[in-house]
Amino acid sequence: MQSIIQIESLSKKYKNAEMYSLNNVSLNINEGQIFGLLGPNGAGKTTLISMLCGLVKPTSGHFTIDGLDYQHHASKIKKIIGVVPQEYALYPTLTARENLLYFGSMYGLKGSDLKDKVIETLDLLGLLKFADKQVQTFSGGMKRRVNLIAGILHNPKVLFLDEPTVGVDVHSKTAIIDYLKVLNQNGTTIIYTSHHLAEAEDFCSQIAILDQGQIYAQATPSALIESTKDARNLEDVFISLTGKALRDDI
Template sequence: MYSLNNVSLDINEGQVFGLLGPNGAGKTTLISMLCGLVKPTAGNFTIDGLNYTSHSSKIKKIIGVVPQEYALYPTLTARENLHYFGSMYGLKGSDLKDKVIEALDRLGLLKFADKAVETFSGGMKRRVNLIAGILHNPKVLFLDEPTVGVDVHSKNAIMEYLKMLNQNGTTIIYTSHHLAEAEDFCTNIAILDQGQIYAKGTPTSLINDTAEARNLEDVFISLTGKALRDGI
């Protein structure tokens, strides 16, 4: 994993901003810093006009985080998990109950609400994982590989739900190795490698500015090379 080096980004309200790059490029490090999980050794950033050094607690209230690894308690039911995570964001009573039911229903999980999460398929867990990060209606949502390892139907349900959230005003910052998905989903993209930004712009502009590129995958290979990035 690379440390970040002179990374500078402006992400505007309402965008779906993709952070793309090979394994170890610095994507998760950058998201971890923006979420307050890792403290930068240099530099600064603001979210919704709030500086992280003096307003970190306020920032945490307006962001949602959906990690790549499942952040769920396997022996609890989906409903129990979501009530727990919702209460951590200050939701309670009928408001919390209604939000959980609505989200489970929209993502096709309501009939499984009282089943233990450990009995769920990967796609079902991924959907519950997403709901846990958005119950409090965050202004900014951070997604780290939200569709990794899921079936086609779960992937479609997740992406449609995310598009709905964005249309309703949520700014989304997203990492993925699914470049065709990113090309369709993102309004803007930055390609990182070795802790630095190699290119940024709209998917269309990046494709148009790269010789012989037909899609975002061609842009990605052109900028980061064809070498394998295996590691232990």
């Protein structure tokens, strides 16, 4: 299986920070995988994703996405990736349709192709009848689904998801996960972060567990469980590797 993301000795130390947020991480993510990046608060997940998306500059190290070097091809990389942040990246006073037409145009989509894509995805995620309602009137689950659509209108080769089902009802969660599985089956590689370990165990084909800026383990969910003493599920593996200490921070 061919690697679509290659990460070599990637590190990040923020200005005035005492410790590295990410420390000498190397990782290959294969094309077509649903790859889970899991870890406690402050583990380095957000820093790693932010670097891969071009939002944060590495302190050292190197990575490529689909063979494109981030140092020389950042603009090309941005065209082939989709990003769905945990926070809603939507304009609350615009309708769902208006939001999606705007974000689609930002990716270079236009005309009937964009309009048809918006209608198609709203329909697939059960939102077509609400297309012309303001997003500020939507429930959390509805906003989460619109947020997802905004990141995939341009059919990205790689999709980054940060807590895609946080704070949603079970029906919205099911709709989101089912849609993501279809995207993956159609060729989109998915990089996923979440604190929902049971969801990750079922959803991901490969998982890396990060803590203190380093990768502690990487394998399929079943292999991680089998290789961890007395582990019954991914949560047991997670606790075994990262400990039980609280990770509160301010």
